[in-house]
Amino acid sequence: MSRLLYLRCVFWELRRGGPRVLLAAGAVALAVAVAVIATALGEGARGELHAAGAAERDMFMVKAALMPPRPGRGGGWAPSTRLSPEDADLLRASLPGVVSVVPVAGTERRVALAGRGYVVPVRGATPDYARLRKLALAAGRALDTADEAAAARVAVIGAGVARRLGDGQPLTGARIRIAGLPFEVVGQLAPRGLTAASGNEDDLVLVPLSTARHRLLNRFFLDNLLVRMAPGTDLLAARAGTLSLLRQAHGLRPGQRNEAETLAMLRSGAIQARRAQLLAGLSNLFVAVSAALGAAGVLAATWLSVTQRRAEIGLRLALGATRWQIALQILLESGVLSLIGGALGVLAATLALAVLPALTGWMAAPDGAIVGWALPLAVLSAMAAGGVPALKAAAVMPVDALKGV
């Protein structure tokens, strides 16, 4: 039998098949669609969780450690003065998995408007700080690199500061005094209120790092570095790596006290970890269940359709077809059928993914790779499920098979 005739046989059979063909193709279509939708939903949910969660995810802080009083010099414990912007550059360059490092220098200073004021934490940080901490602006603009380069006397104030100094009036554009020096308010943060880590995130003034170091503090060392790692990084290992990098950079000998310590943001970090863990568990379970259901559907549909064709196979055998020809034809048939079904499934999944965001409120993120393995897997399982009973059917005596006609 020529190849062309084979294919024509296959297509003729598929056209004639009616409900049997629909059933098998539908099963493959559903299996592929379900796999694509399940993974896209999981991926989309992960993205949404990342966007919705508090900023402290995958973050830790490197802080100048408290050093004991030097012998003979008196005084109490005091923070180390060796944490520097160069350390930030070093971590950015050499810490595996690091996403960003923001140097922070700050202190508490009196912030006043028209003579009325109070003492607030003033943080000098590079422009990344607000983005890293997800500090949203209520008015005005964020600090930028030009401010940093010019050591400009500009400030972004927290909602609590705005409320207390401005009595509810917007303060953008106003001139405030920080430790007696005039600063222009260029932006105002949205209220954050009570959070897990801190009772107060609204009483805060942000200034450029260079301004803080050169104009407010008159010192070169930093108070802390905020370090964000790639999602899923082992934070404990990253913290240990950070300390050993800093020890090397500071030329500390073994046995000498660390000049920096790393601290985790335990409370919100714990929540983020729990949520991520739950979502990963749920979406894995979801993918497994839908894959199992899809596969069961494919197996059942193909298997049934072949067992129903015993009589037809017997007739072909009786008319002189070889067993291999029959097995090959059935394999080809289920292959073509499941390819068509798979294509329909991808189409259906694409449509469903366009509709689902209206239901869930967030975007599902289709992943092309999933089609790459779901489709061949469905096709192969359909061919295997069709092939085994087909070979069995082809092995019976034509007379027995024909009795059913």
Place this chain on the structure above:
Amino acid sequence: MNHALMLSMAADRLVRFPGRTILMGLAFLTAVYPTTLLQMLGGGAIEALNRFVGQVYPVDTVSLYPVGTETLTLADIEAVLAEVPELRDWDPVVEAGRRDLKAEGQAARVRVVGWSERAARVGRRGVTAGGFLSAGDVRMRAGVALIGSSTARRLFGDASPIGRRFTIDALAFEVKGVLEPFGVDPHGDDQDDLIVLPYTTLMERLLRVGTVTGARFLVDDAARVEPAAARLTWALAARRGLAPGQPNQFNLRTPAIVTEEVARVSRLFAGFTLAMGLVTALAAAKLVAGLMLAMVAERTAELGLRKALGARPADLRRQILAEVAIVALCAAALGLLLAALTTDALTPWLAAAVGMRELDPSASTLAVGAGAALVAGLAAAWLPARRAAALDPVAALR
């Protein structure tokens, strides 16, 4: 044909062809079991997560820290509690700033605050060793303290600080418990570097003041935090003789950003489980429908024979539906039972892994998987049953 006869015939068919019955049952089981299991586990895990978030995030808290010339007394707080019924609990906060501590030759400057015995609840922070402040400690102005883990390490090294003594301004204190570690706050302040004393001790023996720095309140329902905060402001303003809308210095704080984040993540999980339920129910329905279609198609000859012997089309239809319903109900019940047994078996492990408590599956949870499979099965049996019943007996028998 009466109903009893029809049912007995259906049962007879099911018993006589056990292979077919088992296959049908397996189809329903395969559909009901995993979908139900998924919904039960998902629901339980999300509930566990929400409980955990509620324990860690101050979702139902309002804090009051007067600023400027405003001050707060215990009498103010009692008046406010009487006016605002939504406030179910409260805890005063007295800040003493950084103080010099001396202990066994070590000295340190540490932030000192005063709380009541209710702070473990209101402030969501307990102890990891020793005990928390008691009502007796607060009443008696006891010389006891809770210590943050960083402070403990600084003063006492790696040894247990429980029962050790230190002094502040020549007043002696005994460490009663070690505070649960909180790590660093976004300002870079180590939340574990502090000493907590009974607020009465701090106010009357150390600071000698009559006012508190602030107070934290718990609202009975996290959804009513904002209205409760508004009423709290009015009550306090009325007490101070301020007109409504006049600026005040009460400095009330609510968990604005936390509430927003929690709501967004809840929506995420609700949407995810809904979509998950729909997709798996659809897959289960398709599986069952396909098998039913094939099952009934296989019985064409049998149905033709029945018809030739005088059965009416309606009888045949009903019989097939009865058979499917019997199998479906039994299999669905078995599937639910299996899912319940599986979650029971998994619960101890899940409790350890994600803090999941006993699962209490809701009716809607169970309905998703079982209902979808049943409806799909019956609907799928209906079509070919109709077609078979309408067959010409002669053609069917050939």
